[in-house]
Amino acid sequence: MIIVVNNGGYTTERTIADPSTAYHDIPAWEWTALASAMGKAGPSVSLRAANVGQLEDALAAAALGTGDLVLIEAVLPAQDVPPLLRDLTRRLAA
Helix, strand or coil: CEEEEECCECHHHHHHCCCCCHHHECCCCCHHHHHHHCCCCCCEEEEEECCHHHHHHHHHHHCCCCCCEEEEEEECCCCCCCHHHHHHHHHHHC
16 A cells, blocks of 8 residues: 655645745646556556545455555645654754
């Protein structure tokens, strides 16, 4: 199973530097096409999860253990910063 965390860019850089700087953004790409692009001989399953319920469903589907390559694109907001990183950057800025 592969989980691609898609938050549209570099959250760590956004948090440390100016969050509106354009170079922090990654152009949109069809991440769910990645599994088939990897050239695996067998079938693959690609799922996109944009909320907690969809992620739970995708993980449950992956746990069925069919032997297929499973790719889950987990979509997060661009400014979804882990609490530790947010606290660290605030303290460093102070």
